[in-house]
Amino acid sequence: MATAVANKGWTRDQMAARAARELEDGYYVNLGIGIPTLVANNIPAGMTVTLQSENGMLGIGPFPFAGEEDPDLINAGKQTISELDQSSYFDSAQSFAMIRGGHIDLAVLGGMEVSEHGDLANWMVPGKMIKGMGGAMDLVAGVKKIIVVMEHVSKDGSPKFIPACTLPLTGKNVVDMIITDLAVFQRPNHMSPFKLIELAPGVTAEEVRSKTTASYEG
Amino acid sequence: MQKIYPSAEAALEGLLTDGMTLAAGGFGLCGIPERLIDAIQASGVKDLTIASNNAGIDNEGLGKLLRTRQVKKMISSYVGENKEFERQFLAGELEVEFCPQGTLAERMRAGGAGIPGFYTKTGVGTQVAEGKEVKSFDGEDYILERGIRADLSVIKGWKADESGNLMFRKTARNFNFPAATCGRVCVAEVEEIVPVGSLDPDCIHLPSIYVNRLILGAPYDKKIEFRTVREREAA
Numbered sequence: 376m377a378t379a380v381a382n383k384g385w386t387r388d389q390m391a392a393r394a395a396r397e398l399e400d401g402y403y404v405n406l407g408i409g410i411p412t413l414v415a416n417n418i419p420a421g422m423t424v425t426l427q428s429e430n431g432m433l434g435i436g437p438f439p440f441a442g443e444e445d446p447d448l449i450n451a452g453k454q455t456i457s458e459l460d461q462s463s464y465f466d467s468a469q470s471f472a473m474i475r476g477g478h479i480d481l482a483v484l485g486g487m488e489v490s491e492h493g494d495l496a497n498w499m500v501p502g503k504m505i506k507g508m509g510g511a512m513d514l515v516a517g518v519k520k521i522i523v524v525m526e527h528v529s530k531d532g533s534p535k536f537i538p539a540c541t542l543p544l545t546g547k548n549v550v551d552m553i554i555t556d557l558a559v560f561q562r563p564n565h566m567s568p569f570k571l572i573e574l575a576p577g578v579t580a581e582e583v584r585s586k587t588t589a590s591y592e593g
Numbered sequence: 594m595q596k597i598y599p600s601a602e603a604a605l606e607g608l609l610t611d612g613m614t615l616a617a618g619g620f621g622l623c624g625i626p627e628r629l630i631d632a633i634q635a636s637g638v639k640d641l642t643i644a645s646n647n648a649g650i651d652n653e654g655l656g657k658l659l660r661t662r663q664v665k666k667m668i669s670s671y672v673g674e675n676k677e678f679e680r681q682f683l684a685g686e687l688e689v690e691f692c693p694q695g696t697l698a699e700r701m702r703a704g705g706a707g708i709p710g711f712y713t714k715t716g717v718g719t720q721v722a723e724g725k726e727v728k729s730f731d732g733e734d735y736i737l738e739r740g741i742r743a744d745l746s747v748i749k750g751w752k753a754d755e756s757g758n759l760m761f762r763k764t765a766r767n768f769n770f771p772a773a774t775c776g777r778v779c780v781a782e783v784e785e786i787v788p789v790g791s792l793d794p795d796c797i798h799l800p801s802i803y804v805n806r807l808i809l810g811a812p813y814d815k816k817i818e819f820r821t822v823r824e825r826e827a828a
Contacts, residue, residue, distance in 0.1 A: 431767050445763065505689075
């Protein structure tokens with residue numbers, strides 16, 4: 376039983392790789408903290424994708440070699456990074472002007488809950504310490520396409536793709552695609568319902584249905 | 594007109610009053626005005642309202658002013674990694690206005706640009722929209738956010754010339770630009786001050802008009818919050 380469970384569905388890396396299949400040549404992309412960050416390791420060879428860091432950089436490079444860390448060069452997760460030949464720097468107002476202004480093609484973010492209407496909750500659990508929304512509300516409001524990557528169910532087994540979010544929202548009607556460890560859901564526009572378009576290896580449509588309370592097509 | 598002061602304490606002389614509003618640059622510990630924060634701490638000024646993306650971490654950056662209970666209210670987008678902040682917040686001793694990061698940057702930019710308010714999509718339909726005017730443009734809802742005008746801006750730059758023209762370095766620019774513009778007075782600390790004529794006028798990030806007072810803050814021992822590295826591949 377344990378072995379069967381371990382072999383089923385996508386790992387965190389595989390979820391990131393699945394999200395990377397949505398990249399297109401020339402895209403400017405913002406990646407959230409956690410699984411979304413792993414998308415950077417899965418950019419297809421030969422494809423030019425420029426990563427934006429909302430603290431003021433386009434063209435995020437890989438982690439620096441040991442000894443070459445620069446305290447003045449960090450990503451939005453406050454990790455040390457490096458620059459590329461095509462990198463540029465700018466201030467926070469400019470950074471969010473490009474985000475809010477619809478210039479970023481794609482954002483991949485983590486999620487606590489997504490509703491069947493595309494609402495996203497990922498910044499706050501009432502009663503627990505509130506750390507703040509950072510740039511998440513700006514990203515979902517302004518970026519052209521929003522992919523949420525999250526585990527299909529929470530640690531206690533309750534569904535995370537649900538009819539209506541119970542947690543405070545990050546954005547209302549903002550999600551275009553959901554990638555979980557079990558399946559992929561997509562909708563063509565913000566008026567349409569989500570459709571189940573793909574199952575992870577070893578996962579059945581019935582299993583996805585049993586672990587989802589949101590209504591969706593397919 | 595001499596903008597260069599011999600110390601952070603001297604540069605802040607006459608600018609600090611209890612209950613004032615500050616705008617501070619920096620993202621995490623990157624590009625924070627640490628000399629000025631130290632001098633503000635030493636001055637004992639209290640009941641501060643501070644607009645800053647983050648609130649430092651325990652005993653670093655603005656965390657120092659939290660520890661000494663000099664802060665009444667923070668306007669910030671993210672305040673994790675700070676135990677003293679958490680304690681004061683949960684005990685109801687510290688007021689916090691959570692503001693989306695881009696909205697905070699734009700509120701500073703707008704305040705500095707003479708724009709008292711602006712409409713944004715960010716936060717529509719969320720807690721952030723509560724109590725704010727909603728207006729529809731071309732069929733989409735936007736909320737009204739207010740520009741921030743601070744009594745004092747404290748920022749950190751890389752290089753400045755003697756007239757106050759200033760350059761930032763890499764991602765240490767962040768909130769330092771918008772924060773600089775929204776204060777009635779802006780005090781900047783930099784790593785190097787060079788004679789006028791040494792910086793290419795085409796490469797100035799913050800024109801001198803925004804910098805009222807300037808100090809040399811070097812030497813700096815810049816902190817890294819999360820050190821991440823990769824291995825060199827074998828040849």
